[in-house]
Amino acid sequence: MLIKLLKYDLKYMIKNMSVFYILAIFFAILSRLLSLPEQSIMLKIIHKISSGCMIAMIANIIINGMIRSWVRFRDSLFKDESYLTHTLPVTKNELYDSKFIQTLIFFFVGFAVVLLSIFIAYYTPDTWNTLKDQLNLITTGFNMSTIFFIMMSIILIFLELFNAIQCGLLGIIIGYAKNNNKSAFSMLFGFVFYLISQLLVLGLVFVYGIFDSSVMELFKSATISIDVNAFKTLAIVSSTLYLSIIIIMKITCKRLLNKGVNIE
């Protein structure tokens, strides 16, 4: 049944998000075509507009993707459509897992479209070499491989954004358990959980710093001239903490849903 649920959740997201993916790639191609070395003022203006539109679409893919995930979750589990969702012969865990996996998939798809759009619009051997040089400079300074640096950055950004989505989902479940002002409580709880998760990560990194002086230096030192290994440790510790918080929130969401819902 999870596969069937996922099929319909993915269809919904494709229906709502594909237009932004197509537009981002379209403007990327247009920007590329207009980025000729010698061109008229008018073409330059169109090129700038096209690049701006592509960046707007990229922002839209990230922000709209997050909002759509929350809206889909709320509509499907707590609004009119929930009359069908909760009467399907599926478990509450399957309902939640379907939304969770759908969010995860669209996160990766969105990320891939963003990278592809940037590649189409801006790739040249020169920009590629400049990027490589910059990365080498950073990674040599931090005493780590380029692949490790890129992977670590992607994982951290991904976990940070996914943590925000997860906080929103937990906020919706708790907000909609209230008898009044459900939407307002959802947003409030989502924001509070996000703040708590951020403070928790920061607090736990500080606690880790008690046992690792290089990490503690990040809290004490006013300059950037600190042990480069501290950044590596910080990235690994933060990622582990984010992952733990996401898993704990996922379990909490499932437990709350299994306790039962109260649909208006």
Added chain:
Amino acid sequence: MELLKINNLNKKFDDKYILKDINLTISNGKIIGLLGKNGAGKTTLIKIINDLLTPTSGEILIKGNKVGVETKKIISYLPERTYLNKQMKVKEILNYFADFYENFDIQKAKKLLEDLDLDINQNLSKMSKGMQEKVGLVLVMSREADLYILDEPLGGVDPATRDYILDTILSNFNENASVIISTHLISDIERILDEVIFIDNGSIAIHSNTDELRTKENASIDEIFRRMFKC
């Protein structure tokens, strides 16, 4: 075995009891009218049976199972509101039901929709409220369920369509299944009811065989309802 058994069911919102100590048994092969004034607790009771509300206390058993996946396989429920995804076409909704409910007869649904002149290629958002309600009813009645629960199925439709809906209900459920119909339009459905349940202020005031109640009170169910609730 009883089809539906409710023991000491209570539901309260904040400090107010919406349902108070409900005890009810429903057997197979009956059409039951769930009647009561607005806010009496009819929809609350139906929503608890369908896992849309969590009871404060008490127990509900459907064919011996607590409310959950197994009970959802055998209950076909029509809510009082339009609950289908309006972005979908009717044929997509048919496929959706066929995907999730093993007892959904898609051919029967198509036939019923054709009888009602409803186009399966039409988007739900392009349909009137009445048409959407008809689609909802067709979906529910196209399942081979053990218990059909219809919350205000006649609310948004014209009198001519009401008769068609009642005929659809009567001719589309098997003899061993039961139907619970919640409505205010008592005179319209009185002729098909085997039993009636009157709910007043969250409690069951009357649960009786329709003919026995008529004979005892020497009046129609509609008149008894009006008398009881002083309409």
